[in-house]
Amino acid sequence: MKRILKVVLFFVVFGLIVTKPRQVKAQCAQCAATVESNAKTGATTTKGLNKGILFLLAAPYLAVSTAGFVWYKKYRRKNVNIDIPGKKLHLN
Numbered sequence: 001m002k003r004i005l006k007v008v009l010f011f012v013v014f015g016l017i018v019t020k021p022r023q024v025k026a027q028c029a030q031c032a033a034t035v036e037s038n039a040k041t042g043a044t045t046t047k048g049l050n051k052g053i054l055f056l057l058a059a060p061y062l063a064v065s066t067a068g069f070v071w072y073k074k075y076r077r078k079n080v081n082i083d084i085p086g087k088k089l090h091l092n
Helices: 002-018 029-041 045-075
Strands: none
Touching: 029 045
16 A cells, blocks of 8 residues: 555656646736846846845745754753563553
8 A cells, every 4th residue: 555655646746846837926016027127227136136035045944954953952862771671561
């Protein structure tokens, strides 16, 4: 059952990757018009907008990775001895 599920999942993901997604415009009309007019005139506003988008994209990843690193360092255990008794457990 697990093998069939893995194969189906593989083909679904592969199909989603292969199909060409439709392009969407995610900017508001005012931002798009400003960027287009500045790009035509040769202004550097578009570069600043692109840097801002990359900064906003990277900030959540940076915050989550920092929190994960702090959590890993704080709660990591070293030399933990696990003693499992050899007798059977009776849970009744």
